Amino acid sequence: MKPLFVLLLLLLLLDLAQAQGVLHRVPLRRHQSLRKKLRAQGQLSDFWRSHNLDMIEFSESCNVDKGINDMRWIVPLST
Numbered sequence: 001m002k003p004l005f006v007l008l009l010l011l012l013l014l015d016l017a018q019a020q021g022v023l024h025r026v027p028l029r030r031h032q033s034l035r036k037k038l039r040a041q042g043q044l045s046d047f048w049r050s051h052n053l054d055m056i057e058f059s060e061s062c063n064v065d066k067g068i069n070d071m072r073w074i075v076p077l078s079t
Contacts, residue, residue, distance in 0.1 A: 038044040 035044065038047050
């Protein structure tokens with residue numbers, strides 16, 4: 001009973017694949033990061049200051065642990 005079920009399932013999947021036709025790959029568009037855009041415009045430091053962020057502490061934290069790729073290491077400047 002099980003081999004028959006597997007055979008029918010394979011035939012069904014094959015039929016569905018043929019019914020959909022040829023699949024075309026669509027190239028993904030990569031968007032430039034905000035950091036790169038601001039750096040290109042010379043506005044990166046202004047962005048950090050306007051959000052009350054410490055760029056030096058952030059970069060030192062990133063050097064310590066390069067495996068973490070998120071923004072939780074950004075620390076507000078102490079006032």
